[in-house]
Amino acid sequence: MVRCPLPLLVLALIALATACVPANVGTGEYRNVARDIRLASVDELYRFLTYNDRRFPLISAHRGGPAAGFPENALETFENSYRYQPLIIECDVRMTADSVLVLMHDETLDRTTSGTGKVVDSTFPALKELRLKDPGGKATPYRIPTLDQALKWGSGKVVFTIDVKRGVPYSMVIDAIRRNQAQAYSVVITYNADQAETVHQLAPDLMISASIRSREDLLRLNDRSIPDNRLVAFVGTSTVPAAVYKQLHDHGILCILGTIGNIDKQAATRGDTVYTRLVEGGADILSTDRPREAGKALHTYRAAHKLTSTFIK
Numbered sequence: 625m626v627r628c629p630l631p632l633l634v635l636a637l638i639a640l641a642t643a644c645v646p647a648n649v650g651t652g653e654y655r656n657v658a659r660d661i662r663l664a665s666v667d668e669l670y671r672f673l674t675y676n677d678r679r680f681p682l683i684s685a686h687r688g689g690p691a692a693g694f695p696e697n698a699l700e701t702f703e704n705s706y707r708y709q710p711l712i713i714e715c716d717v718r719m720t721a722d723s724v725l726v727l728m729h730d731e732t733l734d735r736t737t738s739g740t741g742k743v744v745d746s747t748f749p750a751l752k753e754l755r756l757k758d759p760g761g762k763a764t765p766y767r768i769p770t771l772d773q774a775l776k777w778g779s780g781k782v783v784f785t786i787d788v789k790r791g792v793p794y795s796m797v798i799d800a801i802r803r804n805q806a807q808a809y810s811v812v813i814t815y816n817a818d819q820a821e822t823v824h825q826l827a828p829d830l831m832i833s834a835s836i837r838s839r840e841d842l843l844r845l846n847d848r849s850i851p852d853n854r855l856v857a858f859v860g861t862s863t864v865p866a867a868v869y870k871q872l873h874d875h876g877i878l879c880i881l882g883t884i885g886n887i888d889k890q891a892a893t894r895g896d897t898v899y900t901r902l903v904e905g906g907a908d909i910l911s912t913d914r915p916r917e918a919g920k921a922l923h924t925y926r927a928a929h930k931l932t933s934t935f936i937k
Contacts, residue, residue, distance in 0.1 A: 684712035695756035697727035724748035775804035869906025881907035
């Protein structure tokens, strides 16, 4: 029988223990090893995004989570945000003059790229020559990605909520989702019942993010025969009455609260427990411009309540 020298055995046990905990614990940097959201079918997406009292609260990185050196709506930014935690990525889609769907929030190129003019007036070959700017306006090496590229990148990693900007046909976005077999990890954002009905008629299997801030909003969607298990509710960017959360949760609908703006500023000033109090109050997904800080707070909350998900590996 071969005996393992005691020092080597101790080192091996330490290495094993270290591999089982989030990276950089104790260093002030939050990073969760289990971060892939792996959904094999649309049915699994329905289950993952249906409310229950053991639901796994999540962060949605607004425009992908831009930071110094990382522009909004860039694949490299998505990768940087995803490295730290299980994540929903909110991204924006516009169409070029030659009908290519690209990720871009603004109508014009001026703020976020080295170019100028409207996206819709530019061809994709021309856009490929531009460089993206980070939030401070500094040019980066990164380029404007297509929706197809983003959907390919996200498979087995994240869930996308896709904000379809004015002038972009929902049918083209749905075609891209189907082309990339991304139905299991894509949610289409809509802003009113008419838009939600359009998406549901085009693709009854797809999940929809709908603006729901009252009982009447939900009834309008129900009147259009959109099933509850196709919906996640965006409840706004300010305090939400407990009754709104309860009604939506009673229908199995998860609630996205936008912390972008004032709530993120409050958390930066008062402390990141602001985020956990929102989850305790009923929010299920926080759409934030501070995904790392909010994510660390939610990680602490999930650990304290022993919340897990079979879909996060």
